[in-house]
Amino acid sequence: MMPKTIEATINGMPVRVPAGTSILKAAREVNVRIPTLCKHEDLLPTAACGLCIVKVGGSPRMPRACATALEEGMEILTHDPELTEVRRATLELILSNHPNGCLTCGRNLNCELQTLAGDFGIRQDCMPRYVREQEPDASTGSIILEFTKCIKCGRCVQVCQEMQDVWALSFLERGINTRMAPAGDIGLADSPCIRCGQCSAHCPTGAIIEDDETVTVWEALRDPEKFCTVQIAPSVRVALGEAFGYPPGTDLTGKIYAAMRRLGFKAVFDTNFAADLTIMEEAAEFVARFAHGKGELPLITSCCPSWVDYMEKRFSDFIPNFSSAKSPQQMLGVLAKTYFAKKQGIDPAKIYQVSIMPCTAKKFELERTEEMYASGHKDVDVALTTRELARLIKQSGIDFRNLPPASADSILGTYSGAGLIFGSTGGVMEAALRTAYHKVTGRNLEKEAIDIEPVRGLKGIKSAAVDVDGTEVRVAVAHGLGNVERLLLEVRRARDAGEPPPYHFIEVMACPGGCIGGGGQPYGVSDELRSQRIQGLFDGDRGMELRFSHENPEIRTLYDDFLGEPLGEKAHRLLHVRYKARPTYQK
Amino acid sequence: MNAAPLPPLEEIDPALSEEINSYLEEWKDKEGNLIMMLHEIQDRHGFVPREASLLLAEATGVPMARIYEVLTFYNYFKLVPPGKHNVMVCNGTACYLKGAGRLLAELESRLGISDGDTTDDRLIHLETVRCIGCCGMAPAMVVDHKTLGKLNPTDMAGLIEGIRKREESGNDQ
Ligand code: SF4
Ligand code: SF4
Ligand code: SF4
Ligand code: FES
Numbered sequence: 070m071m072p073k074t075i076e077a078t079i080n081g082m083p084v085r086v087p088a089g090t091s092i093l094k095a096a097r098e099v100n101v102r103i104p105t106l107c108k109h110e111d112l113l114p115t116a117a118c119g120l121c122i123v124k125v126g127g128s129p130r131m132p133r134a135c136a137t138a139l140e141e142g143m144e145i146l147t148h149d150p151e152l153t154e155v156r157r158a159t160l161e162l163i164l165s166n167h168p169n170g171c172l173t174c175g176r177n178l179n180c181e182l183q184t185l186a187g188d189f190g191i192r193q194d195c196m197p198r199y200v201r202e203q204e205p206d207a208s209t210g211s212i213i214l215e216f217t218k219c220i221k222c223g224r225c226v227q228v229c230q231e232m233q234d235v236w237a238l239s240f241l242e243r244g245i246n247t248r249m250a251p252a253g254d255i256g257l258a259d260s261p262c263i264r265c266g267q268c269s270a271h272c273p274t275g276a277i278i279e280d281d282e283t284v285t286v287w288e289a290l291r292d293p294e295k296f297c298t299v300q301i302a303p304s305v306r307v308a309l310g311e312a313f314g315y316p317p318g319t320d321l322t323g324k325i326y327a328a329m330r331r332l333g334f335k336a337v338f339d340t341n342f343a344a345d346l347t348i349m350e351e352a353a354e355f356v357a358r359f360a361h362g363k364g365e366l367p368l369i370t371s372c373c374p375s376w377v378d379y380m381e382k383r384f385s386d387f388i389p390n391f392s393s394a395k396s397p398q399q400m401l402g403v404l405a406k407t408y409f410a411k412k413q414g415i416d417p418a419k420i421y422q423v424s425i426m427p428c429t430a431k432k433f434e435l436e437r438t439e440e441m442y443a444s445g446h447k448d449v450d451v452a453l454t455t456r457e458l459a460r461l462i463k464q465s466g467i468d469f470r471n472l473p474p475a476s477a478d479s480i481l482g483t484y485s486g487a488g489l490i491f492g493s494t495g496g497v498m499e500a501a502l503r504t505a506y507h508k509v510t511g512r513n514l515e516k517e518a519i520d521i522e523p524v525r526g527l528k529g530i531k532s533a534a535v536d537v538d539g540t541e542v543r544v545a546v547a548h549g550l551g552n553v554e555r556l557l558l559e560v561r562r563a564r565d566a567g568e569p570p571p572y573h574f575i576e577v578m579a580c581p582g583g584c585i586g587g588g589g590q591p592y593g594v595s596d597e598l599r600s601q602r603i604q605g606l607f608d609g610d611r612g613m614e615l616r617f618s619h620e621n622p623e624i625r626t627l628y629d630d631f632l633g634e635p636l637g638e639k640a641h642r643l644l645h646v647r648y649k650a651r652p653t654y655q656k
Numbered sequence: 657m658n659a660a661p662l663p664p665l666e667e668i669d670p671a672l673s674e675e676i677n678s679y680l681e682e683w684k685d686k687e688g689n690l691i692m693m694l695h696e697i698q699d700r701h702g703f704v705p706r707e708a709s710l711l712l713a714e715a716t717g718v719p720m721a722r723i724y725e726v727l728t729f730y731n732y733f734k735l736v737p738p739g740k741h742n743v744m745v746c747n748g749t750a751c752y753l754k755g756a757g758r759l760l761a762e763l764e765s766r767l768g769i770s771d772g773d774t775t776d777d778r779l780i781h782l783e784t785v786r787c788i789g790c791c792g793m794a795p796a797m798v799v800d801h802k803t804l805g806k807l808n809p810t811d812m813a814g815l816i817e818g819i820r821k822r823e824e825s826g827n828d829q
C-alpha cells in the first residue's frame with residue numbers, strides 16, 4: 070500500500086508529506102525552521118520545552134510542532150509576533166532556572182540554549198532566578214554532569230535508556246522538582262554507566278560535558294623531561310574539520326599531523342596503524358576458531374571500551390566469545406613505550422603518550438585493567454576527545470585551514486585502507502574479513518570483492534554470509550547498544566539449544582554509526598552527519614593502494630623485528646587482555 | 657534476563673533476600689506487581705532500603721533507574737529510614753530570605769546528618785520543605801507537627817535537646 074500523503078499549508082505555502090510527518094519536519098520541507106530545544110533528530114519527541122509551538126487555522130490552541138502530526142488541510146502558522154512573544158517568554162522562564170554561567174561553561178559558543186537566547190535577543194533577566202544548588206558529578210573521569218545546567222529536555226535519559234539500553238540515567242521526582250540523576254540516585258561511576266558519552270553528544274546544554282584534559286596535555290608539552298608522542302584515531306580525521314568550517318567527512322589527516330608537530334609532539338603516530346595490528350591479531354583468532362576449532366564461536370570484537378564494559382556487566386556469559394585483542398589505542402600505546410622506545414633509544418619512562426579519540430570511554434579505558442600497563446608504564450597517558458583537540462588547536466594559534474599537510478612518523482604511522490575504515494560501523498568486520506580471507510585461502514579478495522557492502526550502512530543490525538573459498542562465513546554487525554541485545558539473545562538461544570551458532574563473527578560498536586558517531590565528536594550528530602563522516606572514511610579506503618592490513622609493510626617489520634607471530638607469546642603479553650564478570654551497580 | 661552477576665551483595669542480609677523472594681512468589685503473575693512489591697517492602701520496613709531495590713532489579717530485570725523513578729515519583733515512598741521525630745525546615749522564598757539556610761546548617765552540623773537523612777539512632781529525621789504558609793513567622797520550622805517561627809540558629813541546640821529530653825522521659829509530646 071502506498072503511504073498516504075497529506076496536503077496542507079505552512080505559512081501559506083503548500084506542503085505534501087507522508088502521513089504521520091510532524092509539523093516540525095514538514096516545515097523543513099518548505100525551508101521554515103521552527104525553534105526547538107528538546108527535540109533531537111535521533112530521538113522521539115519529549116515535548117518538554119514548548120518552544121516549537123505553532124498556530125493551526127484560527128484555533129487559539131498552540132500545539133507543539135515536534136509532537137504533532139500534520140493533518141490533511143491544516144493551515145499552519147509558524148511565526149508571527151504573538152508566537153515570537155510566547156517563545157521569548159518560554160525561554161525567559163527556562164533561563165530563570167538556569168545559571169548565568171556561559172563564560173566558564175563547557176558549551177560556551179556551542180550551546181543550543183545560549184544560541185536561542187542570543188537569537189531572541191534576551192538582554193536581561195526578566196524573572197527572579199532560582200537555580201537549585203547541586204554539586205556536579207565528576208566521578209567517572211569521562212563525563213561531568215553539571216546538574217544545575219539541566220533544562221530537563223529528556224534527551225540524555227532517552228539516549229541512555231533506549232538508544233544505549235544502559236539505564237544509567239533517569240528523571241527522579243516530579244513536577245517542579247524533577248531532576249536528572251544517575252540510576253538509583255548514586256554517583257555516575259557507581260551506576261551502570263559505560264562512559265560512552267552519547268548523553269553528552271545529545272545534551273543541548275552544558276549539563277553533560279566531557280572531562281576536559283587539555284590543560285594536562287599543555288603541562289606535559291611544556292615539561293622538557295617528557296618525550297610527548299601522539300596518536301590519532303581513524304574517525305577523528307573525518308570529523309575534526311567541522312570545528313574549522315570544513316564539510317563533515319573531509320579527511321584532514323595531513324593537516325592534523327602538521328598541527329601535532331606544531332603543538333610540540335616529538336613523534337606523531339597513527340591509530341590506524343594499530344588498527345591494522347588489531348586486525349592481524351583478531352583475524353588470526355578468528356581463523357584459529359573458525360578453521361581449526363580452537364575456541365568459541367561466534368568471535369565477538371572488543372575494540373570498543375564501552376561495549377567491553379557493557380558485556381562484562383550485562384552479558385558476561387559471552388566472555389569466552391570475546392576477542393582478547395586489545396583496542397588499537399592500547400596496542401599503539403604499548404608499542405610506543407616498548408618497540409618505538411627501543412628502536413629510538415628513548416627511555417620509555419620519559420615517553421608521554423597522548424591519544425586523540427572520538428570517544429569519552431577511551432579516557433576510562435586507559436586505566437581499565439592492569440593490562441593497560443603492559444609496557445611497565447601507563448601505556449597511554451591521556452586521551453583527548455575530538456572536541457578537546459579542536460580547542461587545543463584553537464588555543465595554540467595554529468591557522469589550521471592554511472596549514473600545509475605533514476606526514477606521520479614511520480615505524481608506527483603507516484596504515485592501510487582497512488585500518489582507516491575501523492572508525493565506521495561494519496569497518497572492523499570488513500577489515501578483518503579481508504585479512505581472514507587471505508589467511509584461509511592464501512590469496513587476496515578480488516578487487517571487486519574488497520568492498521563488503523552488506524556490512525556497511527546505518528541499519529542497526531546488519532548481517533551477511535560471505536563466501537570464503539566455498540565455505541560460508543556468517544557475520545553480523547550491531548551498533549548502538551540498544552541493538553545488541555537482540556543479536557546476543559539469538560546467539561544465546563542457539564547455544565542453549567545446542568544448535569550451531571547463527572553467526573561466526575560479530576562486530577559491536579557502542580555508538581550509533583560506530584566511532585564516527587562517538588560521544589566525543591563535534592556536536593550536532595544526526596544520521597545525515599554520520600553518513601557523511603562514514604563516506605569520508607570509505608572514500609579514503611577506496612583511494613588507497615594499500616587496502617589490506619596484512620600488506621602494511623610496517624606491520625610486517627613489526628612482527629619480524631619485534632613481535633614474532635600473531636597470537637605468539639610476546640603478542641599475547643603485550644596485545645591481549647582477559648575479561649571478567651563485573652557487577653552492574655557498584656553500590 | 658541476563659546472567660548478570662550480582663552487585664556486591666554479599667553483605668546483604670539473607671533475611672531480606674528471603675523476604676523479597678516471597679514477594680516475588682506472591683506477585684509474579686499479577687498486574688502492577690512492581691509497585692505492589694514496593695508497597696510491601698515499605699510497609700514492612702517503613703522505607704524502601706536500597707538493597708531491596710537492588711534485589712528486585714536483579715530478580716525482575718527492571719532497571720534500578722526505573723525503580724527509582726517510581727519510588728521518587730510518589731511522595732508515599734521513603735528511601736531513608738524514618739526518624740521517630742520529624743524536623744522540617746521551611747525553605748520557601750520568605751524563609752530562605754530570612755536565613756533558613758543558617759538554621760539548616762546548624763541542625764546539620766549538630767545532628768551530623770544532611771538534609772533528607774535520619775540520625776543513626778533513628779531518633780531524628782531532618783528535611784527541608786517548600787513554603788508551609790506561615791511566611792509571617794519566617795524563618796519557620798515544623799517539629800513533630802508543631803509550627804515554630806522567628807527562629808535563630810542559636811535556638812537549634814535547645815530544640816534538639818528538647819526532643820532528646822522528651823524521648824528520655826518517655827513523653828512523646
Ligand atoms: S549551558 Fe549554555 S546557556 Fe547554560 S551556561 Fe552553559 S553555555 Fe550558557
Ligand atoms: S555515558 Fe553513556 S552510559 Fe553513561 S550515562 Fe551517558 S549515555 Fe548513559
Ligand atoms: S542533562 Fe542535558 S540532555 Fe539530559 S535532560 Fe538535562 S539538558 Fe536534557
Ligand atoms: S522542541 Fe517541541 S517541545 Fe521542545
Ligand code: FES
Pocket residue numbers: 746747748749750751752786787788789790791792794795796
Ligand atoms: S516561605 Fe517559609 S513559611 Fe512561607
